[in-house]
Amino acid sequence: MAGAAAMSPPASAPIRVDSSSDIDATSYEEHASAQQQDATTTTTTMPAGGHSPNEDYFYSSALGPRVTLMPSFRRSQGELRTKDRVQSSTSLAQMRGDDVNRPSQRYQLGSILAPGSIYGTSDVRSRAYTKVSVTIGPESRSKQQLVALLEAGMNIARFDFSWGTPEYHQEAHDNLVAAMKQTRKLCATIMDLKGPEIAVHRGDAPWYEFPNLPPLEVESGDIVRLVPTIDPTDKPYVDETHLDAQLVLPLTYDKFAQMAEKGDELFIGRYLATGAETNASLYLRVVEIDGDDVICKATTSASLRGLLTVFHMERSLSGCSNAQNDLETVTDHDIEDLRAFAARNKVEYVCLSLTRSRKCIQRLRELLDSLNLNETKIVAKVESRIGLINFEEIIRASDAIFISRGNLGLDTPSEKFPILLKSMLRMCAKHGKPSLVSRVFDTMVENPRPTRAEATDVANLVLDGADAISLGAETFRGLFPEESVRLVSAIARQAEMVFDYEAEFDVVRGLQFIDDSALSRDESLASSAVKAADKLDSVAIIVVFRASDEQEIHSGRINLAQLVAKYRPRARVLALVVPTVTTENSVHYHVHGSLEAKQLSMVRGVEPMFSPPSSVYDTATTHSARMTVVKWGAPTTVQGPTAATQDEAGYLSDYSSDLATPPPPPQRAYTAEVDASSAARLQEERASMDISGGATTTRLPRMSQEDSYGNGHLEKRARDLAVQMGFVSPGEIIVMVEQLGKRHDVVVKAMTIE
Structure with missing residues (x-):
């Protein structure tokens, strides 16, 4: 036995399958055994996660000749589960939603096709972990349409300001x-x-008339001249003064000729263009630069309609040699839209289009803070070569990543794009940042059913770890928006049934050792909770945590629920956000948490809950009323376009007890109107309320004993909500993770629901 022990490989040594070798299933165990024996001779110290810190998991350069892909799965500690997966005959139709994730239940073709599909089901346990983002447009903006989309599985509503006015989008938001x-x-x-x-x-035509304008017809081989816009009334026309008639297209950027070179390829397509729409996109090749004009030759035929965007495709194969336009990433037009829409509605996320570098994100962050939107998170949309080159710094500076496959696919070689996509998703997993991916159901703009390739594409995105699938033209102008959302959710859930959660846990945990030699405390506790839930066959992980205050928000700290979800647990994550009340200058009160709860709607596998007004919240409003700072139930002076009224108080009480309902209206900053006589009372109350004066912001009030972590009050509230909504049943095991103290102490414990 001693000799056998000496020959055993180190417990942390991973089994690696060389992708270049051709081995079948029968020889896999022999191949793995040989690798284990080789591992005994190595002197490399492997971390607990099973990965060497100097292993090169990601592409060494964005598009260099050597592209290294992080494997989509790895065998953990030498465990081989291939036989376990194919020996079970249990039907998926006979199991509850959580059981289908078990390794022994996968790959049973008969059971996958059995009656009882999750498609269209209202069972909360059958909801897809992967979230669905919907682009709001003419076919998806009425209340009835939005109700249908929410019932179908919409988790995120995307308002794209590339078109429309703030007033038009405000109506849809309402x-x-x-x-x-x-x-x-x-x-x-x-x-x-x-x-x-x-x-x-398009001249002086209003934006809503663009789809009704006559189409611009172009045949392959035609000459197209791109010119700067000189007059606001300029619009496309056919210049017949030349020997060959030329279509003249005025552009919104007057320095385009300085960016282009002879031989460059350009793409002009309808807003949210899809490859499935016949002749909706035009490809051009630059043949001459004539002063400020760019003369091109059409390489395809097209019938161009609606809002038309121009994309300058990168000419280099392995770098970024194109000159970039000198437009600000956040334009004056964007700033006006932010003031009119984001500040009014306290939106959860702002998406930065054509993100180029970290500096672009920092510029937007400063702007949001100046608009009192410090809790709004930033989504960096990566859709160009320069964004790929700077992807590492972009992902660190942003709160989420939007992978726009339409433009990005144009700007990268087709043969390298799939590898780049998988690598970007891996990097998002490493940093714990939510990832959204677009362009999946192009054909469903006009057809009620996706192609086989599109359905497989959605499943592969789920298996690669994407947090959310973003629908664009499918819901913006498509004929089947509700059906598109239902199908994305159904396909995602089917893919999640065969997702290798154990291997994904090992991969994500191993990724943490690339930059650090040891896990941080939060990472260690979050991963331990996930591992415990898996070992105990838990049906849910309930995470209770205090909402971030201003200081934590500016530090970019990731909350505990997002950290737990980062390790892709098999069990669903139920996140209960406990509101935090802060004060500034002794008279400005801020209730934090509602936005943070809604922001978790983007994170895969998380069901966000906003805690009902608890003793923390009630105490704040009570003290405020006594100090004449705010009279609850009556109109008040607030920082924002509208005042809090009794209607909003009713809205709070109506929806506070529901897991999946909207949280209270966006956080309000209640402003005092304190006279000299009430100033003395204010001073008397300060000690008991633990308020700091001046410009500092202090948590208000001190947490009571019953609300402290691990005490049971909030724990019971979270359990009751989980049972009430049907995510947990009596007799089932859950893992409870609580983080409420100022020092962010964490309590992890397992329990059986009584």
């Missing part, structure tokens, strides 16, 4: 709020900025 109240379902909002986009100027 309809969304009404739809959430009616369905009692939570939905986050993303405001997508226009950014430094170059478009074809």
